[in-house]
Structure formats: structure tokens, C-alpha cells
Amino acid sequence: MREELIRVEHVSKYFAGVKALDDVSFSINRGEIRGLVGENGSGKSTMIKIIAGVYEPDRGDIYINGKHYKRLTPIASIQEGIQVIYQDFSLFPNLTVAENIGINRVISKGGRVVNWKEVYESAKEGLSRVGTDISLDAITGKLPAADRQIIAIARALLEDARLIIMDEPTTALTQREIQYLFKTIKDLKKQGISILFVSHKLNEVKEISDSVLIFRDGKKVLDQEAEELDIKTMEYYMTGRRIDTSSIAYSEPEEAPPLLKVKNLNLNPYFSGISFELKPKEVLGITGLLGSGRTELALSLFGELPAESGEIWLEGKEIFIRRNQDAIKEGIAYVPEDRINEGLFLEQPISDNLIVTIADYLASKLGIISNQAKLKTAEEWVDRLEIKTPSVENPVSSLSGGNQQRVVLAKWLASNPKLLILNGPTVGVDVGSKTAIHELIRDLAKQGMGIILISDDIPELIQTCNRILLMRNGKIAEEFQREKVNEEELHRHLVAAKS
Amino acid sequence: MKKILNSHEFVVFLILVIISIVIGLRNPLFFSASAIFDIIRGSIVYCIMALGVLMVLISGNVDISFVAIAAMASYSTHMLLLGLGYTGGIGLYLVIAIFFGLLVGLAMAFITTQFNLPIFYVSLGYQTLWYGFNLFFVGRAMNFDLPEGLVGYYSRFLVRVKDPVAGETGLHVSVIYLLVIAIFIWWLLKYTTFGRGLYAMGGNREVAIRAGFNVKSITYLMLALSGGLAAVAGVIQSAYSRFFNPVLFMGQDLDVIAAVVIGGAAITGGRGSVIGTILGVVLIQVLNRGLIFMGVSAEWQKMVVGLVLIIFVSIPAIAERRQGRLKYFPVSKEK
């Protein structure tokens, strides 16, 4: 089965003089599962778009089924059997499953009249190729993410796909759903369909791929069989450096009364019987798979999803949190996972984003905010967190992911919280910012701020936390001391949670 | 069957039946043929306009210019034909008015697609523009000068009944127009790529473009049809009322949109049906006329309708809030 499906040779691509792809060559065989790994800005999405015919390469050649292309168009790409499943699945939430799968065929044939029998038949055919039986009449938006993913795959298969490119396909899936997706991918492989699996989750790439490609700064830096690779090596090639953990100074938690004490916290159906303590100067990690209740627990402490029962004690005093404002008043801050939707006002100036939590404090008795005070505070935080921007008046949308995350952090640090809850603080952040954020977390802890770090990034947890709690099915299942656990072990326990 | 029982349309239908029964129990005359025919006649014109509004709402847009288009198309046609000494029936009126309506709709589509402007914004200017056009260029006064062919149009019935109070009344012929239009729009929405494209645009515009729907031409057809339907409604309404009015339907734009929304169309797009729209219009008509039958004085009617509207828009929002907490994370749970 070593038959070549697509070969990319010496492809380069520039955007406004900046090299996005630099002399990249690789090939994908029929029935091969290729993993593609790289950080943001490594050129992997540019590569996807070149193969999909959306971008035209500046240099290089593409061969598909032996046919030579200088450049592809979207139509040519589809006709050659290439299908891309984007991260958002590109589905219509208000339409039925049948229509979402079947409508493309009607449009691509240029028809003006919809033959519903045909739509249903092709939808049925698409789903049978994936080997699943989602109800054709279900409204797509009401289905879980895994089903929507399957629908997107079914739709791709109907176009007689020979290569399916999946862009970060597991982002919205639970562990069980991921396993189901992997099974589907392996079935597709058996049918001779090739997969390009694009992800930043190294363990998943290693698990599913036959061979792995790693991009960094627009160059291909590694192309190897997955069996021969371990996660450490992949990480090294991806980031270009061994993360130096020794530089981060640890502070031992004080043997003082706990800063935060949570007793028997419940919220149906998300979590139950949660009890733990957080000591001053301690960084507490909470991990668990998607759906384990880790995010819901954080939101509960922050008042977004108030707990039904249980006690929360902060600095030796019981506090009652019914909504966000209660939590903030008590000195609890929350850096959300989805910073675009929950953390930032993208179109508004950086300065306004930075002062949003302290606007009342900055204002005079009459509620007037002086522009000067606003700018001064904003500039101070831009300096302190080294946010790279020409002006604090620029909109946040003009910043890179890492700098946007620094803005979210700064807006909460400005309120000088007692307890800082961070949910996935380094997702989609470049390596430089990631290290800076880790150092900042340790530094804040040393100054006495209580920190809860929620993450599924195992190296991150081990590097920054003193203690790690593992959640499973809404309960705290295990507890690990940093010095007594290594990455492999923690990963094993985390994945074991699916059983 | 279960699907039908759970649908919004069925709920509206049920409410319609319940309200009718309540009114009928208070005043059995409400169930007389004349009362029913009266409600049907009152609904026809608004249904025709509402079906145009329905398409726009499904696509995720809001348009309030259709009332002005109806007024411009019907009044301009009338003044034109009057000037030419036309004496015939409604046929030529409809043809010319529809032509005007389509033209004006296409022009609006040109503005919104060419300059990437939201339809709602353009329709704001468009409404003043066409009412102003009517009043300044065409004429300021209501015109009662009907051509021979239109005289008596208001009493052209398919089925006649004698009513002790209202005299002779019946099922008006224009119900045929409504039936033809409703079936046509239903077919468009269900069986054409244009119709499915409207739902797709309302569901997610970006994805619709990615999937290959020609969003521009869909917008052209949608606004042209909506303009044409408004024109038909304008002509029929004027023929009913026996005069042509330069400010026909002025101030009723929001009432029509409310009826379509009551019929289950989402103001945010992607949802709505022909049956629901017709039920929504009829419900408002029944409420309006029913209150008279219940002996509620005319002055209090509007207030009662307002209260009903407030309840109607609140119930789905409250229901959504109740499920809100569980819906917070729509990911399936780990077992």
C-alpha cells in the first residue's frame, strides 16, 4: 500500500514579505494517517490552505495522483478528492443532519430544485460510510460535538474524499468521543483513505498517526514514523528548545492556615463532594478530561455556576458566592479558557480592557473616570507584563494570542485578587509568552496570591504546580505531589480516567 | 406525529383554537360564517406581505421598507393607469405594481450587496424614501376614483352568505391569490436551493458562503420577491378599501413583523415557516376582532393585544432560562 497520493515539493509562501512556508516537501501515501504538528505561526494552517487550493504557493510543486500542479484552485482540490474539515465543522446549526450532509451535493451539481429523496439517500450513504446511525431528522445544533464532527466527516466522504484534512479535530471532544473519532479514522484508513491529522496535542498525534510531520517557523523540521518518536522529542522539535524547568523558582507553601478551603461542594450534574485546601504561596493544579467537571468547578468558585451546596472559606471566613460580582468582591479572579468570548472586548482599546475590573475604583465619587488615570494605569500594566503594542489605544484584536492573554491576566492582576483561578492560561499562546506566564504564576504565588491552575497540559502542570488534583466524573479522584510524579505517570492516570 | 405536536406551529394553532373557543363561548356569533369570512378577508393582505417578511427574517435580516414599497407600487400604478384612462380590472394593476415592486426590491438588493450594508439600515432609509416619493412626486391625497373594473371588487365573493347583521358577505376571491402565493413560497422554501439558502444564511452566513451558496443572488431574489409580494398586498388592500392611499400601511411595518415572529420565525434568522406565518397573522386578527365580540370596547383592544404580545415574547425566553443552566455546556457528559 505504499502508493503515493500527494507529494508537495519545495513549497514556499510569503505574506507581505514574511516567510510563512520555507521550502517544505513531504508526501502522503494512500491509506496513511499523517500527523502534522506545530505551534501557532509554524505554517501548518498555510499548508492546509495551499493543499485546499485557497492559497497559491509562491514557489514549489504539488503532485496529486501523479498529476503535476503549479497551483490548485478550491474546485480542483475538491475534484482531486481533498476535503478539509475545519475546526468549527462548518455546519448549519438550524438544519437537520440529512440536509447538512446532503446539501453540498445538490449545490455542487448546480441544481436549483432540491430533491429531498436524494438528499436523504446521500445523507444515509454518507453516514453508513462512517458506520454510524445518527438520526437524519435531528437538528444539528442540538447534537453533541462528537456527532457534529461525524456529520462533517460524512459530508466529506460523500465528495469521494481520498484525503481528509482534519484541523484540530479533538478540541471540542471528550475523551470518549476522541476514542470514537480515532476508531472512525482507522476505519477510513482501511478503506484506503488518507488522513492529515493536524493538532497541537502531541499524545493524540502519537496515538493515531502512522508518521509525524513537525513544522517550526515555516520549515519542516521532522518527518518520522510515529513509533520511533516519544512526546519529549516531538516537543523539542516543535518548540526548538528543551523547556528549562530549573529556572522557575519554587516557593514552598507555608505551614499556615489555608488561604482557601472548599468543603463538600456540589453542583448537579457537574460535580459533587468536592473538598480541598489551598495554602498560601501554593499553586494548585486541577486536571481532568473534558467533561470531568474541572471547568465547572472553577466557574462555581467564580460565581458563574453557583454551587448548590457546600462551603467555601477564604482566609478563614466563610464566603457565599451567588454570582460573579460576589466572587470578585471577595477577591477571586478568573482567567477563562475561551479568552476571545469570555475574556476580551476585542474591538475596544487595550486600555479599556485593562481597566475593566477596576473601573469603579479608578473613578471619582461622581463616577467620572479621568482619561489620564486610565491611560496611566493601562500603560503601567502594559509595561509590567511586557505587552507588545505601539499604543494602549489600539484595539485588543490587533494583538497576537500571547499578548491578548497577557491583557486578560493584567486586567485581573490589576484588581489585586487574593485567589487567581487560571483555566488553560497558555492554550494557543506562543512559547515565549508561555514561559513568561509560567514564571509570572510562580512569582505571584511567592508574593502570597493563591493560585488554582486548571489545565490538561501535563508538562505545564508539573512545572508550575506544587500539588495536582485529578478530577474524574465530577469528583476529585487522585492527588499528586509535584516531586512525586513524572509526566508519563500523570498522563497515564489522566487517560485512565476514561474507563 | 410527535414532531408535529411539538412544533411551534402546533402550539400557535392550539392557542388560536383556545382563544376562538373562549370568544365563541362568550358570543356564539363569533362562529358564524360571516365572522369567519371577515377574519379571513382581513388576514389575506397581511399574510401576503408577511410571507415576504418571512423570507427576509429566515435569512437573518430585518426589513421594514416593505410597507412603503406596497404603498408606492399600488399608488403609483393607480395614478398611472388613471392618467391613461384605464377601465379594466385588477389584472393589469397587479402586473404593473408587481413590476414596480420587483424593481425597487432589486435596487435595494443592489445597494446592500454592492456596498455590504445591513438590510435593516438600508430599509430605514428606503422606507422614508418611498413614502416621500409617493407624497411628493405622485400625489398627496387618497384617491377614490376607481376604474370600472375595480368597482365592486370588495364584494367579489367565492361563497356568499346572508348575515342578519352584516348583510351579504362571503369568502373573498382574493383568498385564491393567497393560496397560490403561500403554496409557491412554501415550495420555494422547501424545495429550492434558493429557499434552503435562506435557511443556511440565517443559520450561519459564513458557512453558507463556504458551502457554495450564492449569497448575493439569494439576496437579490429574496428582496425582489418581497417587493413583489408587498406590491400585490398594496393593490388588493386598496381595491378592498375602495381608495388608493399614498401612505398605505404606514406604521404597520412592526405589526407585520410581530405576526411573523408569533408564527415561529426567529428574529435572529434560520427558522420560520409559511404555515406558522399565516397562523401568526390570523391569531392577531382573531384577537383584534374577537375582542369586539367579547364586548371589549375598541379603545382597550390595543392594550390587550400589547399584553398578549408581551406574554408571547416572554414565554420562550423564560423557558430558555429554565434550561439555561444545563445548557451551559452542551458537550456530552463522560460516563
Next chain:
Amino acid sequence: MKVNQNMAEQKRDKIFSRGFKFNIEDRVLLLSVVLIVLVIFFGVTKERFLTVNTIRSMAFQCPEIGLMGLGMAIAMIVNGINLSINDTANLSALVAGLSLIELAPLFVGYEFLLVIIAFLIAIGMGIACGALNGLLIGHIGVPPILATLASLTLYRGISVAVTGGKTLTGFPEELSVIGYQTVLGVPIPFIIFLVVGVLMYVVLEHTTFGFKVRMLGTNPTAAKFSGIDNKSITMKVYILSGILGAIAGIIVMSRTNSVAYEYGTRAYILQALLISVLGGISPGFGSIIGVLLATFTLQVISTGFNMLLLGVRGSSFFKDFSWGIIFIVILIIDHLMHRRRGIG
């Protein structure tokens, strides 16, 4: 990350401003230019246009619609809309009018005090109307366009029911002070309009409340996660909108010395929307200066064409036609300006 960003943008895509953003300074500049050009045009073609009398009459006419435009604008900044603003104005004026009539026997000789009390009652009614909108939108979660559409019907219904559809007249002389008098030659309604405009400017641009309003309008989820009390801000915004409506209602009442449930119902909602959109208001953004300029622009067009076409049949209706055209042309120019710079 790219895809995520697109999704977020779509999610917050506002139905009234799909893929459409204003640059506020641009809009103020554009409106200023249009306004100056119009004034010069009318000034040159009609001598009478640039006289004290004409300017004063314009200053008498524009405040009521300008105030409703401000009330619409603040709702649109929180990504809402207030379709009930004109009926709020009428209902508030109506309640004030009724109390003027009912309480008149108690205040013989103190008519001025009575008028002030009536005004306060009107404002109270405006607050109540706004509070119902705020409740429906902020607390219950009804989409603003539907909530205010329903409340519009209710307020108009109450007005019809209370008056029996008739116009109320016969108010004390003191009432017309607001509608007819001038201070140093400047009409009182215009002074009220400017004072309210300045206050609104300060509130929106320089207070924590205005700051929160803009944040809430930009991204309600992030606002909530930043500790902003969305419900309370929404409530306050619609109450403020109701108060602005009530003030407009008072001015109408004292100018016409009468109250009618249907005053302006056919055109004022549309004009308030026109002013707000023309002024460059969009969710989270927009300046009060733009709204004021938009008000003046519409007034100049209306008065100017009236003079220009004096003697032509239906001349007063040309303004509607030209408003529509100028509004659409300004939207188009705005779009082209942005596209040329690669923003739009």
C-alpha cells in the same frame, strides 16, 4: 486560533450591523462636512435660510426628535433597540396631561408648581416604561427588538384606552413656557436638548456607567466575566432611554399644548432610528456628537427643502424622500471610505 476568532466574531455578529463597523471620528467628520455643504447650499439658494428666524424655528423643531434619537442611540450602544420610545413619550405626556387636568382644582394660583409636578410625573412614567423594557430584555432575556415591539403596542394601547382615542387639551398657560419661550433668543426646547446632549456625552464618555455600557455592548459574556452587572446596566440604559422619551414627550406637549396617543407614531420611531444610525451608533461604539449632528442634518434638509420648494405641491414631503436618499448615500460613502483604507 484563526477559526476560533472567526467564530467568535460571528457569534457576536449583530443583526443590525452584520460585518459592519464604523469609525466614529470618520462619521463625525463626514456629517460635519455634509452639514456645512447643505447649509451653504441652502444659504446661497435661499436668502431667507440663514436668518435668525429660520434658525430659531429649526431650533424649536429639532429637539423632540433629537431627544428620541438619543434615547434610541443609548439602547443601540448596548446592542439593543428601543422601538417603544415614541409611545413612551406619548404615554408620559398623557399621564402628565391627565394630572394637569385632574389636579388643577387643587393648585389654583399655583399653576406653575402644578406644571412642574406634572413634568415629574411624566418623567416617572418614562422611568416605568423604561423599567418594563429593561425587565423584559435584561432579566427575562427577550430580544430587544421583540421586547420593545411588544411594549410599544402596550404603551400605545394604554394611551388609547385612557384617552378613548381623543386628544387632550385645555392645559394651563404656564405649560407653554417650555414649548414657546426663549432665553437670550435661544428656544428653551433647544437649551434642554443641548443640556441633555452634554450630560449624555459626559455620562457615556467619562463615567464608569458609560464605560460599562460600551463594554456590555461590545461583548456581554466578557462583561459578565469581568464582574459587570449586565442586568442592572441594561435596566439603567432602558430607564435612561425612557426618561429621554418622557422629556421629548413634555416638549411636544408644551409646544402643541395638547396630548394625543398617536402623536408622531407614524414617523418618529423611524426618524429616531435614522438619527441614531446616521450618527454612527453601533454596539459598543458611537458618539453623542454624531447623534446631535445627525439631528441637525435632518432638520436642515427638512427646513431647507421646504423653503426651496415653497409653492410646489406637497413640498413638505420632499424632505422624506431626500432624507432616505441622503441617509443611504452617507452609509455608502462611509463604506467606501473604509474599504479604500482596507478596513471595511
